[in-house]
Amino acid sequence: MDNKKIEKISKALSDTSRIAILQQVKKKHEGLYCAEVNDLLDLTQPSVSHHLKQLVEADLLIPEKEGRNLKYSLNQKVLDDYIACLSSLKG
């Protein structure tokens, strides 16, 4: 994982709304729907869409189409890789 990628993931994580989204994704480990984020957090629909996009583009969330719904789940591997990079910063 290069520095550009670390930057991208960090940027995706640098917003309390997106952190909250990830926490909700954890709770519902079958996968979280876009509309659920809308209900659970106090955000408008376009704003939710924008945040989800950032998380997907950072590869932290995996989108999956289910009819007209979209189910998001955590990309554990990418999170693990990111954590490994941060760990390697330690002495």
Added chain:
Amino acid sequence: MDNKKIEKISKALSDTSRIAILQQVKKKHEGLYCAEVNDLLDLTQPSVSHHLKQLVEADLLIPEKEGRNLKYSLNQKVLDDYIACLSSLKG
């Protein structure tokens, strides 16, 4: 560690210059001086100062005065706490 703190640390990590600074800090585990950052990375002095400030304000770096120099070292505990928070996002 609350979401605001996670946001702050993530933001500090969301810049390739700052990631590079942390990587240099790791290499020189006795502590890195401001002027060294200036030499190692292609940044102007005020820019280095700005980036270091962000890292210090996120508690990732610990500044230590040494005469007219400033020595920076990694705050391992904060990095560990941050990593623990990210790990807890996993199922």
Added chain:
DNA sequence: TTCATTAATTCAAATATTTAAATGTTTCTA
């Protein structure tokens, strides 16, 4: 096919970040 639902996109406004040039502060040394 038509309507309703889900979610993405576009646009604009407000805000935040990055960067360098100029300047200021602190501390060491002669």
Added chain:
DNA sequence: TAGAAACATTTAAATATTTGAATTAATGAA
């Protein structure tokens, strides 16, 4: 004390991000 060195701060310009309103696109159901 005067000058130099190391670093911080201020300011301004360019750029990026966040957010919501309005709109569009895609899918499912009647």
